[in-house]
Amino acid sequence: xxxxxxxxxxxxxxxxxxxxxxxxxxxxxxxxxxxxxxxxxxxxxxxxxxxxxxxxxxxxxxxxxxxxxxxxxxxxxxxxxxxxxxxxxxxxxxx
Amino acid sequence: xxxxxxxxxxxxxxxxxxxxxxxxxxxxxxxxxxxxxxxxxxxxxxxxxxxxxxxxxxxxxxxxxxxxxxxxxxxxxxxxxxxxxxxxxxxxxxxxxxxxxxxxxxxxxxxxxxxxxxxxxxxxxxxxxxxxxxxxxxxxxxxxxxxxxxxxxxxxxxxxxxxxxxxxxxxxxxxxxxxxxxxxxxxxxxxxxxxxxxxxxxxxxxxxxxxxxxxxxxxxxxxxxxxxxxxxxxxxxxxxxxxxxxxxxxxxxxxxxxxxxxxxxxxxxxxxxxxxxxxxxxxxxxxxxxxxxxxxxxxxxxxxxxxxxxxxxxxxxxxxxxxxxxxxxxxxxxxxxxxxxxxxxxxxxxxxxxxxxxxxxxxxxxxxxxxxxxxxxxxxxxxxxxxxxxxxxxxxxxxxxxxxxxxxxxxxxxxxxxxxxxxxxxxxxxxxxxxxxxxxxxxxxxxxxxxxxxxxxxxxxxxxxxxxxxxxxxxxxxxxxx
Numbered sequence: 001x002x003x004x005x006x007x008x009x010x011x012x013x014x015x016x017x018x019x020x021x022x023x024x025x026x027x028x029x030x031x032x033x034x035x036x037x038x039x040x041x042x043x044x045x046x047x048x049x050x051x052x053x054x055x056x057x058x059x060x061x062x063x064x065x066x067x068x069x070x071x072x073x074x075x076x077x078x079x080x081x082x083x084x085x086x087x088x089x090x091x092x093x094x095x
Numbered sequence: 096x097x098x099x100x101x102x103x104x105x106x107x108x109x110x111x112x113x114x115x116x117x118x119x120x121x122x123x124x125x126x127x128x129x130x131x132x133x134x135x136x137x138x139x140x141x142x143x144x145x146x147x148x149x150x151x152x153x154x155x156x157x158x159x160x161x162x163x164x165x166x167x168x169x170x171x172x173x174x175x176x177x178x179x180x181x182x183x184x185x186x187x188x189x190x191x192x193x194x195x196x197x198x199x200x201x202x203x204x205x206x207x208x209x210x211x212x213x214x215x216x217x218x219x220x221x222x223x224x225x226x227x228x229x230x231x232x233x234x235x236x237x238x239x240x241x242x243x244x245x246x247x248x249x250x251x252x253x254x255x256x257x258x259x260x261x262x263x264x265x266x267x268x269x270x271x272x273x274x275x276x277x278x279x280x281x282x283x284x285x286x287x288x289x290x291x292x293x294x295x296x297x298x299x300x301x302x303x304x305x306x307x308x309x310x311x312x313x314x315x316x317x318x319x320x321x322x323x324x325x326x327x328x329x330x331x332x333x334x335x336x337x338x339x340x341x342x343x344x345x346x347x348x349x350x351x352x353x354x355x356x357x358x359x360x361x362x363x364x365x366x367x368x369x370x371x372x373x374x375x376x377x378x379x380x381x382x383x384x385x386x387x388x389x390x391x392x393x394x395x396x397x398x399x400x401x402x403x404x405x406x407x408x409x410x411x412x413x414x415x416x417x418x419x420x421x422x423x424x425x426x427x428x429x430x431x432x433x434x435x436x437x438x439x440x441x442x443x444x445x446x447x448x449x450x451x452x453x454x455x456x457x458x459x460x461x462x463x464x465x466x467x468x469x470x471x472x473x474x475x476x477x478x479x480x481x482x483x484x485x486x487x488x489x490x491x492x493x494x495x496x497x498x499x500x501x502x503x504x505x506x507x508x509x510x511x512x513x514x515x516x517x518x519x520x521x522x523x524x525x526x527x528x529x530x531x532x533x534x535x536x537x538x539x540x541x542x543x544x545x546x547x548x549x550x551x552x553x554x555x556x557x558x559x560x561x562x563x564x565x566x567x568x569x570x571x572x573x574x575x576x577x
Contacts (some may be wrong), residue, residue, distance in 0.1 A: 010454050010455045011451065014414075016438050017432075026447070026451055029508055033508060033509060036399055036402070037456075037465065039399050040472060043393070043468075048475060049471070050473070051477055054302075054477070054525020054550075055287055055333060055550075060331075062327065074194035075420075077194060078190075079419070079420060079421060080418060080421075089433070090432075
């Protein structure tokens with residue numbers, strides 16, 4: 001069972017400002033879903049390699065050639081707050 | 096009009112129809128009917144007509160570019176379209192205009208296809224009903240009170256309702272096959288890596304795959320051929336030649352062995368669905384296929400494994416929506432407050448739930464118990480399919496345990512997730528699968544037969560679906576939208 005503090009911790013980790021009502025509903029729903037996910041414990045998997053991908057592809061390499069890429073103005077066109085050649089963000093470091 | 100694509104292009108060849116007239120007809124139907132169905136989020140009328148006129152010139156000159164030249168198609172709004180907004184059904188991307196085309200979109204444009212618009216979906220492809228788009232729900236053309244399935248519900252409803260000649264969706268846990276079954280059309284999830292994911296907005300990168308919806312199996316084969324193949328921009332795409340899928344269709348099922356998994360006919364499934372699927376398998380037997388029972392015992396744990404792996408990958412993929420590079424931004428005093436408010440305002444309830452679930456499953460102390468465990472269960476699912484395909488050529492099963500449900504009927508998240516129990520194992524193991532209509536229940540709602548095959552054996556999967564389709568008349572039924 002996860003409690004309200006766990007839910008608040010995960011919301012902070014993933015950068016979601018949830019309301020009190022959302023946190024409470026999330027706690028209930030996550031517990032209900034996790035109860036189902038916990039049924040996985042019944043599956044014997046000792047010595048079974050994990051699968052991260054359905055296709056066994058490793059280290060796909062290419063030549064390190066310079067090619068045309070997305071122009072800067074295209075890359076900035078959707079930015080909520082562009083500034084010249086840059087993406088602007090609110091203050092990160094305290095004064 | 097509203098003939099399948101292979102008949103449409105025959106009519107272009109003969110000069111009986113022109114791409115412009117057909118595009119205008121489809122745009123007219125969208126204008127008249129999409130207010131009821133809600134299949135589209137964006138319609139690109141002028142672009143479509145321009146593409147249709149260019150196609151018309153090629154057909155007139157006797158030099159079409161191939162089987163989709165001049166064909167009006169719809170694209171799920173998770174595929175990036177240069178200059179045309181791509182919302183993923185989310186407030187987060189309401190005004191996002193991609194600077195480039197997805198590889199699939201580029202291939203379709205180069206092949207002369209006429210893109211009509213972008214179709215509705217559950218936000219960021221998370222859902223099984225297309226009720227959870229941030230903009231509006233999509234309705235099932237067979238019964239407007241019911242859902243079209245999801246998450247590619249707009250693409251399925253567009254084909255079923257005659258609002259596109261064909262369409263594309265993406266399938267992460269059943270998001271093509273399930274809505275195809277609910278809407279009475281053909282929906283194909285190719286082998287993972289068969290179609291490039293470049294420019295497909297990522298949900299769960301190890302599971303996502305683009306595939307087509309067709310009015311019939313031949314259309315699905317043609318639409319797969321138009322987009323399949325290796326792409327150096329997607330390092331997970333497979334380097335294998337693309338066969339002529341349509342050319343293999345008529346080979347029949349005589350001599351093939353079809354496996355019927357016990358676990359796909361559980362107690363408590365909708366008896367009308369079970370009856371229709373068993374009858375469909377009898378039809379295939381009558382056509383010369385051998386039917387053999389197979390067992391896929393980890394099926395019952397696939398759903399739980401999937402609901403660890405998918406949220407884990409999704410929570411990482413959706414970390415990019417941070418209010419900096421593109422998408423919504425809500426102001427905040429500092430970076431963390433800005434990001435937290437942006438994500439709270441931009442994402443809907445189901446997306447938040449899965450991000451939270453995935454972040455929890457990946458967080459310190461829980462990683463092995465959830466993510467590690469789920470990945471090992473995924474290995475078991477793959478092994479069981481491999482063992483089954485050592486004995487049988489294909490697997491036949493229901494696509495879904497039930498028919499289309501009513502809007503608002505599945506309010507509990509877990510009951511919604513249970514819709515995908517028969518489609519999820521195919522994504523976990525990366526194998527191809529198709530849903531083909533196999534009848535209607537007493538309320539006139541479509542039922543889907545699922546055919547699954549070994550990796551890269553789309554040709555054989557389609558061949559069995561085609562044999563069944565040609566032996567039955569289901570495809571002649573159309574929903575009444577008057």
